Amino acid sequence: KQQLLRLIGAVGRLADAIEREEEMGTALGDILYNTMALANTYGIDMEDCVPAAVPVPPQEKKAARNLDFRPL
DSSP states (O other): OHHHHHHHHHHHHHHHHHHHTOOOHHHHHHHHHHHHHHHHHTTOOHHHHHHHHSOOOGGGTTSOOOOOOSOO
């Protein structure tokens, strides 16, 4: 429960940074760390989760999936 609360807090700090147009790197790092800690607690392999979460444009669905983190 504490890890989830830390993750939610980090997301809130990111929202504040975006609103103020400030540096977001620390908040993003906190979100990543807390997400990985939460996954570790439940035995979830993040390498298995990320490819399934990355949207694939319709024309690329038949091609091999490449991780592309550019904004959509």
